[in-house]
Amino acid sequence: MIQPAKPDLVTVNIDGKEIAVPKGTNVIEAARLVGVDVPHYCYHPKLSIVGNCRMCLVEMGLPAVDPATKAPVIDPATGKQKVNWIPRPQIGCGTNASPGLHIRTTSPMVKDCREGVMEFLLINHPLDCPICDQAGECKLQEQSTGYGRGYSRFIEQKNVKPKRTALGPRVMLDDERCILCARCVRFAKEIAKDDVLGFIDRGSYSTLTCYPGKKLENNYSLNTVDICPVGALTSTDFRFKMRVWFLKQTDSIDTESSVGANTVVWSREGQIYRITPRRNDAVNDTWMADSGRVLFKQVTSLDRLTASGSIDALVARAADLLKQGSVAIVGSGRSSVEEQFLTKKLAATFGATVSLVSRVGQGDRFLVSADKNPNLRGALVTGLISALPAPKLTELAAQIDAGKIKTVVTVNEDLTAAGLTASHLAKVSVIFVGTHRVPTIAIAKVVIPSLTVFEKNGTFVNQQFRLQKFAKAVPGPVGATDDLIILAKLAGLAVTDVAAVWKLLAAEVPALGTMSYANLPDTGLLLDATPWAALPFAEGATLHYQPAAAATA
């Protein structure tokens, strides 16, 4: 086996502390590694470096050597090698670590620089924090507290600029707050590949704007709001809804496709206000699609299913139907790994056939893949299915026509949409476990309301076979039960939470043998994909993912 090449390390000295960092690390990242904060606005780890905010100015120097002999120059006072400090401050973001580089971030010159930069940035800043949505997560607020002068010397009238410019359907621009860091411009050009943003005019007249006749309306436009260090770009959906300091952050996973972008769900008192991306350099970097950010609206949608009776009564009615035998189960690629495992147990209990609903659509080659099932791989890993699902439930339809099936259990899948006709459904009793009103519930004998992904714990396996966990952000509505409990009760198992299911999972699924829900890393766990390498998955290439067929070709 080939050992991975050791990264080239260089040793730098930051505020007297020596640290070895990989070659190519810039000073901001190197300082972060020793716990030194270098304030910055325009620098973003996933964007190109422009160095236009000047906030990360630090003092730098290199060890002195004699020009003629190349021998180190020793300072007689300390007995150590002298450091030749550059007489002017340098930007940290634009300087890569070089061997022996010395950095000072606490010297009087650096302090002066930061105060000066903050003063210039705040000259035309409206200071409307009480009405600004960024307040609480604003770099300008944080750094004026941390590094600012603390009082204003500006007595002239401030510039007044437009406060509500719609850059696109989801992004609103407040020109007064903009500090011209150009993160959004670089994002649109480099990441979204939709180069519509730019600055026009000069000096204090500079304004962010869209190219004439165009709009910032690509499916990644809201990432500009996330990376805006100030409140200049705000989300039309979240604008003026809630102050961020009230919101509880819960780690979750985007369910719109099998990419499994890592997200943070922001909620207060059981109500979700927004979803933002969570950094995971192996999956989604720091980005996510706009389409995934509105998924929380399903939680409070009017067609949510709830039951008035107890869950046990519903399960008893379902059990009566299941006892008749000849059961077919329609599992779901949207269920969590734990639920799919329990679905498999349920199928084993009643000797049922299992089919899954395929959901193949269009991918965008970035963070939305072609397979809209977030957890199809989970069904393979748990052994719920062994081959990819067919586009329609034709096999099940044939079995129903042949009279082999009396009862169909469907886990949050609309059978009519999946290819079963009314005549098929008339021949069977349907048990529907699901969250929302879909046409199937009209003919279902038993409807058991369950929870959305925001209301339960669990894990998904994304297209890279990366096992990622999501946590409960808000409590479910009254009258809806965790899918896990429903499936366990139907299967006659005495498990009530994810940890208990994981004990069974670890025992029965070899790939997960050493894992428990609690010690699953936040960045996910890459599973061995070789048993399924030959399957023709629907996904094309996306960020950090190459389809196996293309990779071997």
Added chain:
Amino acid sequence: MAVLTLERKPLTFAERTYLPQIFGGLKTTFAHLVRKKQTLEYPEHRPAIPPGYRGVPTLVMDPNGREKCVSCQLCEFVCPPKAIRITPGEISPDAPNSHVEKAPQAFEIDMLRCIYCGLCQEVCPEEAIFLQNQFSMSGYTRAEMVHDKARLYELGGTLPDKHLKWDHKKAAAAHGNAH
């Protein structure tokens, strides 16, 4: 411990008549008839409230009748008993105060929870909430004791404003500093 026996002194003649005590008592009584009153006839008469008194929290308007609260929710955040509940809202771009952008859609203070600490007044960046002179607050139902926005403005009225910062901002825009 030894027991000390004290002999009770016999009463004098004057003491036996009780008259000096009666007249002494009457003197105090009649002195109160002419002395200045120490009490108020509450509720018809009300005490003068000293400046800095922390009465019932209220919302105030500025002298131009503009609602000062911009629903920044800092009072809601700081309130120790969590008595304040604000629903933020946007001011429509056509409204006369559209340059303020934000105003509370609903503002409720639960006076059964309020502890009159005055932190909401202290934290308010817009000087919109004040604990004023009203000290007696009662009601027949719990719902009555939750003050909504209309009631809070009714209690608060208008206070003088030293800054009028939003008016200055509007003036700056009109002045042509706009780009």
